[in-house]
Amino acid sequence: MKLSATVAIAAAGTLAAAQGHHHAHHHAHKRDTVATSTVDEVVTVYQLDGTPVPYADVCQGIKNGDYKWAEGAAPSGACATTTSTSISVKAAEFIQTTVSISSSTSSTVITTSAVPTTSTTSTTPTTSSTSTTPTTSSTPAATTTASSSSSGTTGVDAAFPDGELSCDTFPSDYGAVALDYHNIGGWSGIQYPTYNSLETLVETIVTAVTGESCTEGAFCSYQCPEGYLKSQWPSTQGATGQSVGGIKCSGGKLVRTNTDYETLCIPGVQALSVKNTLSETVCICRTDYPGTESETLPSCVNPGQTIALANPDGDTYYQWEGKSTSAQYYINPPGYLEAAACTWGSSDKPLGNFAPMNLGLGYKGGLTYASIFPNTPTTDAVLGFNVRYDGASSECAWDANAKAYTGGGNGCTVSIAKGSSATLVLY
Template identity: 40%
Template structure:
């Protein structure tokens, strides 16, 4: 099977922004998870295709039609990469964000109808421990969501607060590759496997195993062991569940209506469920990571990817794979993606680009990036993206800051 890479070219920077796929957010290695057409993957798929606009097979560019034909026949898989600086537009050394496989072991993606509280801030739980407390390794039951330690419960997904569930009944701690992964679609009852979670705005998950799926799936979260207790998966690195991302990027919604921005649960199921509820007049922190020091997929650095929904689509409705509000225009089919990651030279690369790999939806409000960005980068209704229909990428120097403004 051949691998196709999606590239979003930032000509004005003289670099390639590799757009990462749904899962996540990172130097995405997004591959087709099954051989069924995209429409049939709405409910059953855990793997999401990369979202970019230029397709490379090895060092050769292929047309979107050729790429899609190969994907539909199961001949190719998508290596969706998110944002990373490279020396030329023909060769890339991106910040990887891998995830997926063409035919993963039994996996199903949850599309359950949620019920959640609408909140702009999604505050850390009121538990006595807090986000800075060490997690008690191996002491808490798998049926207890660890909100006391800063994890953000996503009740609307009906997964017991978890952002994603990957059951691995045959997993052993010595396994570097996991051959059987079943994605949970309802509240867990203590099944053995990995339980992924969200963190508050501006924070990112800090627990994931070194093991990955045998076909390239990313895996994230705490581990529910055979005793029914939750274990840290990076306890040798940190005993905390959430870590603060790199500061300097905020979203300001100047519209009279709200919207939502949804990050992929990566590493993990890579569904776009980590919420920012950008209510009217609100300001929110957009998490960013140093790609070389965050999740590594098959030896590659990774970045973060966000999905931007239309006006009026709040986080509860839009931060999920399938969005009943507008099935072909939000959730996995949201019209615009944002990708972000800090490279080894200390520069953060920030991209906005169309989710054209799977969606034909059109965003109904403007996005402008202002502040310490190196070049102009925006999306304007009726005009499109700055510089290219494929999107735009700008750089932010170390210690710099920018505001991403949503406006009518």
């Protein structure tokens, strides 16, 4: 299989890399723009089909003949002892690019109609050191609990009964986890696309706001249990890279949009867990992709708790224009529950899309790649606790006291072999 690689630097629309700010997917509708009147830093990152790859792995792969440089020769200063133009065609092609980033000017966020406007009633952090399972104070829209399918089987592994549940019924009996704090009927996002004349591409997307519900023609996205990913998205996607995800309300009933899967949730590749040794809950929020592409999917880990993070298989999960995708997470400060942390935020608080740190996670070709890096240029907020990977291929950590990364100056990336596991420790 021939793979490709790109470098993601300070731009939305590419997959998690150790440096720069970007979403955990290839085609974001939200862009961060940075003025470059003063060049302060030049950042280079390697990614394999959008998944970050440690520099040492790149060079070793070149040396072993597993990879080749896309232009036929190593870029200046990269793996200086290796040049190769005759490696087999199944080898991966690595492309190296750089971009100038200015830290002397502020960034702005430009959004389209596909970015949801979400309001919650819980914005004050908790202070208790004995947090229990996260709860929220938002008042949800009225929902109906899903009834059993005609087969009588329910649960995360149960086949979803196409056309049986009304659109005002949240399908919790089939693995979907209601996120009532969004106040859109338990869904993580609701999208109304419009199409081109041939209905082969989505041209625009209107996203539901607080108080709305899954109604006729809508694509309704949802959270899955820890370690699981949603399986539903339509084949017709955005003309300019916008994504659509979820099941559809059609004829007043909920129907699947991806018939490759009978279930609403599928297990991710088991590779990475998060362990919280702090005294307060920490919410790590995942981008809903394909879907609204906002960080609305919570993975909140309580003190002393360990949970699995959902890790998409880049070889089989959602692809668009031949590019695979992986997951992007936002690591929030402690003490904030999902109603505050896992919603579209603003720059006055280091939460949500303004959280201090990003985590990229994805599996490709036998390896899981995981990275941590600052959420720049969106915010200059600094994470106030320590983070490290245990059990991974190399050392990678964030020291809050030193305000520095081990394993990379502006972030770091590790790999985890198939069948192995690693832990992200919060301490």
